[in-house]
Amino acid sequence: MKGLFVLLLCLIPLFVYADEAKDLATDPVLEKRMIGLAENLRCLVCQNESLASSHAELAEDLRREVREQMSKGKSDKEIIDYLVARYGDFVLYQPPMKSYTILLWFGPFALLLAGVGLLLFQLRKRRQTLAEVELSAEAQQRAAALLNNEKDNQA
Amino acid sequence: MMRFILPFIVFVVLAGFLYVGLNLDPREVPSPLIGKPAPAFNLPQLHDPAKTFSPQEMKGKVWLLNVWASWCVSCKEEHPVLVQLSRQNIVPIYGLDYKDKRVDAEMTLNGGGDPYTVTVSDTDGRIGIDYGVYGVPETYVIDKQGIIQYKQIGPVTHRSLNETILPLVAKLEKQP
Numbered sequence: 001m002k003g004l005f006v007l008l009l010c011l012i013p014l015f016v017y018a019d020e021a022k023d024l025a026t027d028p029v030l031e032k033r034m035i036g037l038a039e040n041l042r043c044l045v046c047q048n049e050s051l052a053s054s055h056a057e058l059a060e061d062l063r064r065e066v067r068e069q070m071s072k073g074k075s076d077k078e079i080i081d082y083l084v085a086r087y088g089d090f091v092l093y094q095p096p097m098k099s100y101t102i103l104l105w106f107g108p109f110a111l112l113l114a115g116v117g118l119l120l121f122q123l124r125k126r127r128q129t130l131a132e133v134e135l136s137a138e139a140q141q142r143a144a145a146l147l148n149n150e151k152d153n154q155a
Numbered sequence: 156m157m158r159f160i161l162p163f164i165v166f167v168v169l170a171g172f173l174y175v176g177l178n179l180d181p182r183e184v185p186s187p188l189i190g191k192p193a194p195a196f197n198l199p200q201l202h203d204p205a206k207t208f209s210p211q212e213m214k215g216k217v218w219l220l221n222v223w224a225s226w227c228v229s230c231k232e233e234h235p236v237l238v239q240l241s242r243q244n245i246v247p248i249y250g251l252d253y254k255d256k257r258v259d260a261e262m263t264l265n266g267g268g269d270p271y272t273v274t275v276s277d278t279d280g281r282i283g284i285d286y287g288v289y290g291v292p293e294t295y296v297i298d299k300q301g302i303i304q305y306k307q308i309g310p311v312t313h314r315s316l317n318e319t320i321l322p323l324v325a326k327l328e329k330q331p
Contacts, residue, residue, distance in 0.1 A: 044184060044289035044290075045289060045290065047181065047182070057254065057280075058280070058288075058289055058290075061279075061280050061281075061283075061284060062284065065281075065284060084187070085187060086187070086188070086284060086285065086286070086287040087184065087187070087287050087289065088184060088185060088186065088187040088287075089187075090184045090185075
């Protein structure tokens with residue numbers, strides 16, 4: 001009798017099943033697509049978090065919105081346009097190429113080019129100053145005399 | 156001489172950028188909705204859910220749409236400023252009660268005064284998304300044509316009222 005009781009007690013954990021809180025989506029494919037899209041979008045509340053990873057309430061609402069629009073058959077681009085119309089380009093982690101983002105996109109390359117240019121310029125200048133100067137015979141003699149002198153002094 | 160001037164110029168330019176950066180608030184995201192029509196909605200009124208309110212009804216008037224909630228701390232800071240403004244009868248203030256419980260919202264308005272001509276309940280925050288709300292309080296200045304002319308992010312203060320919002324309202328009032 002006691003053994004049976006213990007056996008029953010041992011069975012209890014089998015009925016306790018923990019799972020992560022279920023999100024609204026029941027469709028795993030759609031959920032995956034939503035997360036994929038939301039990873040490239042910025043949460044506006046915690047600005048260094050993506051929409052996929054943020055726990056802010058707004059992020060949850062926006063994920064719900066994205067999910068609903070996806071299940072209505074909207075394309076990723078339509079959904080991104082929807083968010084950009086409301087929150088601006090700020091929601092995009094990858095800023096679009098526009099007249100006012102040219103500096104952002106090409107600034108680093110411009111700086112690199114400027115750096116390479118400056119380096120080449122300096123190297124050329126250096127080579128010029130280091131160029132060997134032909135000594136006249138007279139100067140050679142003077143130099144030799146000076147060097148010999150030095151040796152004498154040291155000796 | 157050049158050896159000193161060039162690094163000095165670089166320093167001044169960098170310091171200039173950093174100085175400007177000090178005064179920029181990264182939390183203020185410019186709204187793409189400025190200059191665009193205020194998104195339409197038709198929501199139940201807080202005090203009388205049987206009645207609804209829609210921005211459509213405000214055509215021909217300059218008005219403020221204030222997004223607030225009873226759970227929002229900065230809204231409490233802003234509340235007395237709005238109550239005072241509403242007493243001056245300069246511009247009507249309409250409230251959008253964002254993701255809030257009706258009971259809590261009514262309690263807040265009963266306690267601190269009700270500056271709103273009408274408050275509507277955006278219980279699930281969908282209209283908030285349409286307006287690009289990402290942090291309450293936010294206040295929109297909407298002109299007679301129903302175009303959003305300005306968005307104040309964060310609480311309305313006496314300073315922002317006097318320096319920005321009220322001059323803008325006065326200007327918009329003169330337009331047809």
